[in-house]
Amino acid sequence: MSRRLDVPERILLGPGPSNVDPRVLKAMSTPLVGHLDPKFLEIMDETMELLRFVFQTKNRLTIPISGTGSAGMETCLVNLIEPGDEVAVCVNGLFGERMADMASRCGGIVRRVEAEWGRIIEPRQVEEVLQSASPKLVAIVHAETSTGVLQPLKEISKLVHDSGALFLVDAVTSLGGCEVKVDELKIDACYSATQKCLSCPPGLSPVTVSEKAMDAIRGRKSKVRSWYLDLSLIEKYWSKDRVYHHTAPISMVYALHESLRIIAEEGLKKRFERHESNAEFLAESMASLGIKFWAQEGYRAPMINAVSIPEGIEDTRVRRLLLSEHNIEIGGGLGELAGKIWRIGLMGYSSQRKNVVLLSRALKEILRRAK
Ligand SMILES: Cc1ncc(COP(=O)(O)O)c(C=O)c1O
Numbered sequence: 070m071s072r073r074l075d076v077p078e079r080i081l082l083g084p085g086p087s088n089v090d091p092r093v094l095k096a097m098s099t100p101l102v103g104h105l106d107p108k109f110l111e112i113m114d115e116t117m118e119l120l121r122f123v124f125q126t127k128n129r130l131t132i133p134i135s136g137t138g139s140a141g142m143e144t145c146l147v148n149l150i151e152p153g154d155e156v157a158v159c160v161n162g163l164f165g166e167r168m169a170d171m172a173s174r175c176g177g178i179v180r181r182v183e184a185e186w187g188r189i190i191e192p193r194q195v196e197e198v199l200q201s202a203s204p205k206l207v208a209i210v211h212a213e214t215s216t217g218v219l220q221p222l223k224e225i226s227k228l229v230h231d232s233g234a235l236f237l238v239d240a241v242t243s244l245g246g247c248e249v250k251v252d253e254l255k256i257d258a259c260y261s262a263t264q265k266c267l268s269c270p271p272g273l274s275p276v277t278v279s280e281k282a283m284d285a286i287r288g289r290k291s292k293v294r295s296w297y298l299d300l301s302l303i304e305k306y307w308s309k310d311r312v313y314h315h316t317a318p319i320s321m322v323y324a325l326h327e328s329l330r331i332i333a334e335e336g337l338k339k340r341f342e343r344h345e346s347n348a349e350f351l352a353e354s355m356a357s358l359g360i361k362f363w364a365q366e367g368y369r370a371p372m373i374n375a376v377s378i379p380e381g382i383e384d385t386r387v388r389r390l391l392l393s394e395h396n397i398e399i400g401g402g403l404g405e406l407a408g409k410i411w412r413i414g415l416m417g418y419s420s421q422r423k424n425v426v427l428l429s430r431a432l433k434e435i436l437r438r439a440k
Contacts, residue, residue: 079392080424083400084214084373085242086264086271087416089328093269096327097320104317112326113307113317119329123244123267123337124259124277126251130300132307133273133325134260135318138241141260141274143171144298145237148278148286149206149258152176157204157234159183159190159220162213163403164239172208175294180204186406187216187375188365192224199232205285206235211249212242214265215403217364217375217412219247226254235282241265244275245332246344246372246416257282263321266344266372268417269328272321276300328417344371347420351413354429358436363410372420374413375406379436384408387435395431 081088102109120131134144146168150156156177158169161184173179180202182194195207207229212219222238229236235257240249244259246266251259257279263269278286278300286293286300293299297315305312332340348371352362355376363375378384384401388411391397400412413428415421 077396080395080397080427081414081419082424082428083398083414084412085262085414085416087266087268087414087419089268089270089324090331090418092331093324093327096323097270099320099323101319104319105311105313109317109319109322110311112322116322116326116329117307119326119333120275120277123329123332124249124251124275125253125337126277128251128277128279130283130304130307131275131277132303133263133275133322134298134303135272135315135321136274137264137271138260138262138274139167140298141241141262141276142168142239143295144274144276144300145258145260145278146171146177146208147175147295147298148293148300149235149237149282150175150177151289151291153178154206155180155202155204157182157195157198157202157207159195159207159209161188161190161216161218161220162186162210163215164210164213164241168208168210168239177206186404187218187363189218189220189368190225192228195225195228199228199234203232204234206237208237208239210239212240212247212370212373214242214373214412215406217362217370217373218368219243219370221368222254222256226256230255235285242370242373242416245340246420247341247370248337251277263325263328265414266417267325267328267332268419269324270321272318273325275325344415344420347415347422347425348372348374350422351415351425351428354425358429358433360432372414372416374415375410376413378409378411382436382439384411387432387439390435391428391431394435395427397428397431399428
């Protein structure tokens with residue numbers, strides 16, 4: 070006989086998932102209805118409306134894709150790229166790298182726009198690629214979770230827009246933690262994930278697509294190479310037609326609906342200020358421990374804080390002790406940054422002053438012992 074689930078309550082201060090508001094967990098235990106039940110259709114409509122509010126868009130097609138953030142990434146790329154299309158992908162971290170990989174798997178001819186990990190992509194780099202190639206699409210990550218960099222979008226969006234290309238933004242980590250103004254920035258396609266600043270379990274990937282991008286999809290010469298992620302098919306389920314495509318993950322939609330209601334109750338402005346002020350408090354607390362921030366100054370994402378591991382300190386030992394003795398999870402570095410940085414997430418429900426205090430105290434005590 071296997072044992073009942075026995076899982077400790079962690080303080081999740083890593084790169085995601087973040088802690089989930091108890092209201093969201095409660096919503097997930099709401100009884101199931103069918104995926105075409107009139108009550109569920111109402112909940113779908115409300116969820117789309119709430120997503121439009123968080124994405125700050127009027128885009129009709131604003132829906133949660135079934136799957137994690139990578140499913141949203143793949144949805145946007147596989148629908149917008151046809152084999153042979155030129156695509157410019159900005160790569161300054163692991164997730165830009167993932168986009169470039171996916172874009173080439175879609176048959177795109179990928180033009181990489183690169184910056185060192187930890188630095189932003191400069192607008193003039195995008196300008197250069199727009200002059201030397203004619204990409205159909207320019208893709209960029211807003212908050213690069215692997216480096217803690219928050220990429221400014223305004224200037225780049227204007228360049229892309231003026232060239233006539235489509236602008237795709239990864240807002241997996243940023244949505245719900247800082248401004249993602251889809252309409253104002255003329256973003257044509259944007260995707261996120263439920264487990265970061267939306268503070269839901271992982272499992273859905275909110276996506277919003279402009280009419281211009283939908284026209285590009287409708288005007289494709291070839292079929293979208295993924296049946297499951299074909300937006301023209303999925304759209305028919307989320308629009309008035311209500312045509313069955315796949316069985317919606319009902320309980321996850323309940324969860325997202327509740328987490329978006331919580332965001333609406335808090336208000337976007339207050340929520341973004343909370344993320345800012347807790348990140349500032351973290352910066353002060355880390356400075357008092359002699360721990361330095363790692364990402365480019367002036368471009369640090371408040372919800373994912375990359376700090377340098379102090380000289381002579383063993384990365385995995387510290388993280389193991391944080392978890393086993395203090396129930397706190399933080400993230401290590403990915404790829405070339407493994408062993409060099411810690412990534413401290415202050416996302417959604419996890420972005421609380423008391424969590425910063427608990428982490429700082431715990432780190433202080435562990436670092437003292439490690440010396
Ligand atoms: C910026 C960014 N993009 C994409 C992803 C992929 O999301 P998922 O792991 O939910 O598939 C992540 C995950 O951490 C991410 O941080």
